[in-house]
Amino acid sequence: MEKITFATQLLQYLITGLTIGSIYAMVALGFIIIYNVTEIINFAQGEFVVLGGLVMVVFHVSAGLPLVIAFPATVVLVMLVGILLDRLAIRPIRKPSVLTLIIATIAASILMKGVAMVIWGKDPFDLQAFSGRDPISFFGAIIQPQYLWVIGFLILITISLSIFFNSTIIGKAMRACADNPDAASLVGIDTKKMILLSFALSAAIGAIAGIIVTPISLMEYDRGVSLAIKGFGAAILGGLGSFPGAILGGLIMGTIESFGAGLISSAYKDAFALIVLLAVLFFKPSGLLGSVEISKMKRF
Amino acid sequence: MLRISKLPIAIFFAIIICFPWIAKHIPAIGHYPDLMVFAGIYCLITIGLSLLMGYAGQISLCQAAFYGIGAYASGILTVRYGMNPWLCMLIGMGISALVALLVGAPSLKLKGHYLAMATLAFGIIVFIIFNEEVELTGGPDGMRGIPGLSLFGFQFDSVNKYYYLVWAFVFAAFIFTINIIQSRTGRALRAIHSSETAASAMGVNISRFKIIVFIYGAVLASLAGSLYAHYLNFINPSTFDLFVSIKLLIMIALGGMHQIWGAIIGAFLITFLSYEWLHFFGEFEIIVYGGILLLVTIFLPDGLAGIPGIIKGWFRN
DSSP states (O other): OOOOOHHHHHHHHHHHHHHHHHHHHHHHHHHHHHHHHHOOOOTTHHHHHHHHHHHHIIIIIISOOOHHHHHHHHHHHHHHHHHHHIIIIITTOSSOOHHHHHHHHHHHHHHHHHHHHHHHOSSOBOOOOTTOOOOEEETTEEEOHHHHHHHHHHHHHHHHHHHHHHHSHHHHHHHHHHHOHHHHHHTTOOHHHHHHHHHHHHHHHHHHHHHHHHHHHOBOGGGHHHHHHHHHHHHHHHOTTOHHHHHHHHHHHHHHHHHIIIIIOSTTHHHHHHHHHHHHHHHOTTTTTOOHHHHHHSOO | OOOOOHHHHHHHHHHHHHHHHHHHHOGGGTTHHHHHHHHHHHHHHHHHHHIIIIITOOOOSOHHHHHHHHHHHHHHHHHHHOOOHHHHHHHHHHHHHHHHHHHHHHHTTSOHHHHHHHHHHHHHHHHHHHHHOHHHHOGGGOBOOOOOOEETTEEOOSHHHHHHHHHHHHHHHHHHHHHHHTSHHHHHHHHHHHOHHHHHHTTOOHHHHHHHHHHHHHHHHHHHHHHHHHHHSOBOGGGGSHHHHHHHHHHHHHHOTTSHHHHHHHHHHHHHIIIIITGGGGGGHHHHHHHHHHHHHHHOTTOGGGHHHHHHHHHHO
16 A cells, blocks of 8 residues: 555545536536527526436436447437427526526526436446446545546537537537627528527536436435536636637536635535635636626627 | 506515414524524625616625625724614714725726726725724724614614514615616616717716716615614624625626515525525535526526516416
8 A cells, every 4th residue: 555645635636626626517518508699598508417317327227228328319218308408498487687587597507406306316327337447546646546536527518519610600600609690690590500500509518417427426316406506607607608618617626626625624625616616706706717798798 | 667566565574474473383493583683784785786777787896895894884883982882883874884985986887897997996995894893893803893773762672672673674675776776766766777978969978877876776785784783783794705795796697687676585595594404515605606606597597586477488488
């Protein structure tokens, strides 16, 4: 047994922090995909992550489907939930104001949480790790193989999103909606379809985050709020609306939480991220990579 | 919307005064005065929240935190330090006002989503503190032995006595709030709601008014918390968690947040739903709440208090 030095301890916190931070980054990406197209903050974003984890448990553990089938099946199912959310909760609102939209997504989130409680009960569920649980030693720190999957998926999602938004016609159309919905519909872009697509895409990223984090931290029905608020904190920290900002914000948020829990107090683990969120909101609401000019152009 | 007629208020409080006597004679509703104590406690919070959300247009997802600060101030100061309950109530309200000022001053510069998230985060932090500061708050197990209230030797020791005490507070808060709404402050708040830019162009000091209303709501919630603690003689953190803040939001959305009556209607309905009518749903009541909130937001944006307006509109056409 190697002696655990303070340095390896710090390295361990950093690795854990970056892993959990990758999850927050994915939640933050989900937030800003919807926000950029619709200017709505979807308070039910965390519920997509919870559903991803729990549906995967059904497909992979209960139904015994192999990983390569269960994974995409779960993502597609949660995407359908995202589409339903847009069709049933957001689009029917006749006089959309920021207050009613916030309340509608909060309503949807507690509804989804309640349904998850009915279906899965209150116990946390485990999922087997994708490539076993034999820890890898790295300069004395321990890396679970699943950590690498999480970080790998964040990289994969980042690359896919940048190709999608920069090089495909649909991605460019979505960006046009984000810049100016009226002008976008003038040039023939179906903005309603783009909004629907943004909900589907955001749900898919949430589902992926849920699937890959469940083998590490288990998943239960009421995890949504804390994931949502930390993901939002990450998006704000990076600058709401900025993709690189969301990823950077997520990683910083996860690292702060991990160091705070390890070095200061594990009882207040959840409070650190929230205090960071409040500090950013109070002192620099435009975030690290966001711009004040863009935030002034937004309606809400 | 600014004029509030006096007759319904008089009728309503006359019914409130007679209610315990009526309930005594009908066995099926014999326990209703007990529920009405809770309804009154919630009314105090929703009146403040309605002023903040419906009139000033600012969202708050942390009212349960101020509710808890009031309850814990009363609980901790009476149980651990043996102080006079009324004094503790005032201290609780003072602490809440101070916290509201400190949190509100930077938060209320924020708009929409940012404000919602800031208040949400603050509410969760307070909840974590209630849970973790075990030596002070008793942690998740809660705190027992909080004394009841008495005034000049008169003990508020029965349900009916406490009922009148709580509703006296509600009456005072209601009248005071109506006066605010009908004053210059009320007009300023409406102006802020319709357009902050226009309001500030007209010389309304937006941030000052927003903070005043936020503090007012926090003080009322704190008073409600103290009344709750002295009534049940026991508090634990789950009474003040995020879901309670959301439930308060549901109350004013259901009742109608643009009219002060909405706060009363919503507090009544949700109290009776959760303590009485939804019992057989058990933990699944959360689905009912989510459904109610979603349906009201989509189909009744002005809540139940907005229905008379809708009916009037039909007749006019």
